[in-house]
Amino acid sequence: MGSTSVNRRDVMKRAAAAGLLAVPAVGALSSCASGGGDENKAEKGEKSKKNPLGVKEDAGLTVYIFNGGYGDKYAQFVTDMYAKKYPEADPEQKPTEKIATQVQPKIVRGKPTADVVNNSGADQMNPGKLVHNKQVADLSEVLDAPSWDDPNVTVRETLVPVVEQMGRFGGRECYQLNIALTVYGNWYSKKLLEDGLDSSYPKTWDEMLAVCKKAKAKGIHGWSYPGGHPRYMFFSMYAMFAQRGGRDVTTAMDYLEPNAWKHEAVKEVFEAWEELVAKKYVLTGFDGTEAHTEMQTAWTKEGKCLFVPNGSWVENEAKDTTPEDFAMTVGATPSLDSGDKMPFGTLYSPAGEPFIVPAKAKNRQGGLEWLRMMYSKEAALNLFKEIGSMPVVKGAIDGQQLPSGTASAQAAIKAAGDNIVIPQFMDWYNELFREDFNNMIHKFMQGQIGPKQAMDTMQKASDRIMKDPDITKVKKA
Amino acid sequence: MPPRFTPERVRYDRRYRTLDKYRFIVGFLAVPLAFYALFVISPFLQAIYYSFTDWSGGPVANFVGFDNYEKMWNDDRFWDSLEVSVLLLVIAPVLTLVLGMFFAYMITSGGRHRRGRAIAGVAGSSVYKVVYFFPQVLSVAIIAVVWGRVFNTNSGLINGGLDKVGVDGPAWLGGDETLGLISLLTVISWSFIGFYVVLFSAAMGAIPKDIYEAALLDGAGRARTFFNVTLPLIWDTVRTGWIYMGIQALDTFAICLVMVPPHVLKVTPVFLYERFRDGQYGYATAIGVVLLLLSMAFSLIVMRVGNRDRIEY
Numbered sequence: 098m099g100s101t102s103v104n105r106r107d108v109m110k111r112a113a114a115a116g117l118l119a120v121p122a123v124g125a126l127s128s129c130a131s132g133g134g135d136e137n138k139a140e141k142g143e144k145s146k147k148n149p150l151g152v153k154e155d156a157g158l159t160v161y162i163f164n165g166g167y168g169d170k171y172a173q174f175v176t177d178m179y180a181k182k183y184p185e186a187d188p189e190q191k192p193t194e195k196i197a198t199q200v201q202p203k204i205v206r207g208k209p210t211a212d213v214v215n216n217s218g219a220d221q222m223n224p225g226k227l228v229h230n231k232q233v234a235d236l237s238e239v240l241d242a243p244s245w246d247d248p249n250v251t252v253r254e255t256l257v258p259v260v261e262q263m264g265r266f267g268g269r270e271c272y273q274l275n276i277a278l279t280v281y282g283n284w285y286s287k288k289l290l291e292d293g294l295d296s297s298y299p300k301t302w303d304e305m306l307a308v309c310k311k312a313k314a315k316g317i318h319g320w321s322y323p324g325g326h327p328r329y330m331f332f333s334m335y336a337m338f339a340q341r342g343g344r345d346v347t348t349a350m351d352y353l354e355p356n357a358w359k360h361e362a363v364k365e366v367f368e369a370w371e372e373l374v375a376k377k378y379v380l381t382g383f384d385g386t387e388a389h390t391e392m393q394t395a396w397t398k399e400g401k402c403l404f405v406p407n408g409s410w411v412e413n414e415a416k417d418t419t420p421e422d423f424a425m426t427v428g429a430t431p432s433l434d435s436g437d438k439m440p441f442g443t444l445y446s447p448a449g450e451p452f453i454v455p456a457k458a459k460n461r462q463g464g465l466e467w468l469r470m471m472y473s474k475e476a477a478l479n480l481f482k483e484i485g486s487m488p489v490v491k492g493a494i495d496g497q498q499l500p501s502g503t504a505s506a507q508a509a510i511k512a513a514g515d516n517i518v519i520p521q522f523m524d525w526y527n528e529l530f531r532e533d534f535n536n537m538i539h540k541f542m543q544g545q546i547g548p549k550q551a552m553d554t555m556q557k558a559s560d561r562i563m564k565d566p567d568i569t570k571v572k573k574a
Numbered sequence: 575m576p577p578r579f580t581p582e583r584v585r586y587d588r589r590y591r592t593l594d595k596y597r598f599i600v601g602f603l604a605v606p607l608a609f610y611a612l613f614v615i616s617p618f619l620q621a622i623y624y625s626f627t628d629w630s631g632g633p634v635a636n637f638v639g640f641d642n643y644e645k646m647w648n649d650d651r652f653w654d655s656l657e658v659s660v661l662l663l664v665i666a667p668v669l670t671l672v673l674g675m676f677f678a679y680m681i682t683s684g685g686r687h688r689r690g691r692a693i694a695g696v697a698g699s700s701v702y703k704v705v706y707f708f709p710q711v712l713s714v715a716i717i718a719v720v721w722g723r724v725f726n727t728n729s730g731l732i733n734g735g736l737d738k739v740g741v742d743g744p745a746w747l748g749g750d751e752t753l754g755l756i757s758l759l760t761v762i763s764w765s766f767i768g769f770y771v772v773l774f775s776a777a778m779g780a781i782p783k784d785i786y787e788a789a790l791l792d793g794a795g796r797a798r799t800f801f802n803v804t805l806p807l808i809w810d811t812v813r814t815g816w817i818y819m820g821i822q823a824l825d826t827f828a829i830c831l832v833m834v835p836p837h838v839l840k841v842t843p844v845f846l847y848e849r850f851r852d853g854q855y856g857y858a859t860a861i862g863v864v865l866l867l868l869s870m871a872f873s874l875i876v877m878r879v880g881n882r883d884r885i886e887y
Binding site for chain 2: 197201204205207220222223225226227229230231232324325326327382383384385386387391527528532535536539540543561565566567568
């Protein structure tokens, strides 16, 4: 030892002190580095008639697809198209359930590996933030390009107008493109309603209450509520706000205006639902993460309830439990009375499954070209065949044999005409829907709060977002 | 420095000797400490720096002073989540440690006195030891999913069992905060008890048998033996376990995220995760810093409160 004596206890004491520093809880403080990105040159080729976007023929392409309810086969079809046109590019498709986890860090570092991303699912990157950080490319180039099937028509002209509307974040640019139409509303079994209950679809709230009363006499709940996912109630409520008070009400919600949620129309819609809840017409008890599936099984297989709040994916999702003669149908939200500002048939029908192209994608033109192919007639038709939802390409599924739910959704869109309403705030200020509305409506459906508190809660949340410097606001154009 | 080169002046100076001793220790620990500084300490410091910025995942992070902390102070959602986290921090360690200690004591010294031994575990204790440890082996995600099914309102194991005896079971994860908290505590304790059973069994196994024999001769029963012999002798382990469990309780993230629907209740780490998801990185790291301070404060308090004279044996 010489003159330096170190006894064991000293070493142990230090080790214990160092160990305390390694508090595991601060795993939450995991390291992220906010590196800037140097301008990397995107691959570009020559523009020509056959190649209007100027894709470099041998540049590699990476496509990230959210692998959820829709799977990724529909996208593989497009990736194969790309491979056929640019055999040297050798495009690669990566399905994942965790889009943000897989893609975002590289976008943050300014060196994205993805050239086109299906930004969807529970792990979705916040689109407003991506736009604010200038991390996504303007996709107007795709919309202005000649369409895949007919060079004399632009891509924009082949699509339903909501697509571009939903890609805008308060400016002229379009940062995300959706591919499928979703129809939200009140889903029911035509067979049960017309044969079982000898009624027709309720066009007013009074008729709705009457149908529910009839159902109750037969031991069936008129409505159902997936408690594990309270936000589903929005699907059957939103169009009613617009219907009752006109577009001003929903626009005010989008732009977080003071008292947007305090509007008389909002109150009346909540009151209507309150009555339905108070009369115990709603089937509850679906509380877990699988709540929607449980509810759909009770609805299709067990016939315990008449109406479910849902979107057009439900036909595909519930097909294993749906009887042959169920005749799944979607109905638009009932009017409250003749004082409504918009007619019965007003529909909440946005385009869904958003795609983005990272601003610094290595093969940005390739990403844009991939989207142009996605909007071709054949890819749109294939999309319909794979996932059963309606593509945004006009006339892509004309003449097809449609299952009853899709057919009724298409009929609802036709009937709605221009009266399509879309909650833009769901894209812009997602937490207002995903957290605040979700938490509030659960208390409401349980009868713990009434319309007044419901409106106050939502207004408070809207004001909080308005005041939050971390959230980029979309200004009214 | 080596003894040969040590100047005569300081060779027998106590301060120099102390310095020399630490130099020796640090010399051996230099490489691991450098690693630790690079991979643990530096991310901490970076995170603390980011908590003072408005970084949102882009290339720019502007310094905004205490704005994030101010926002946290005024954010009801944060306080709601903190309430849940602090409740867990207080209740979970007590629940888990008490049960863990009880089981460990039963395994090591709860049995009848067989074959003239002073202490023995209950019958089958070697099997119990293994069984208690099972939950530790499972991945947290699996635990959360399975228990989520168990608590299911309509088709869960618990309510199914209650139905059989004619009781209408409550909606465990259906929106009532107290029930949600009970469910969460149950799962956290269930998944950690095994670890503490093993830890305390080891600590109890190290206690010399002759102390137990003396207690037995003095006519102490099982409970008396536990409180007057076992507990004081394993107190250091209990305190360590308490701190560790408290930190685990503060860090309940995966179980809460996967098992409990967000509208029922949230713990602070889940709230933090949601802020990350919405691209409010600066705000999220600020919450992380607060969690760090909380765990530190908790550890120090327990160190202070639980400080007793060490008994050497």
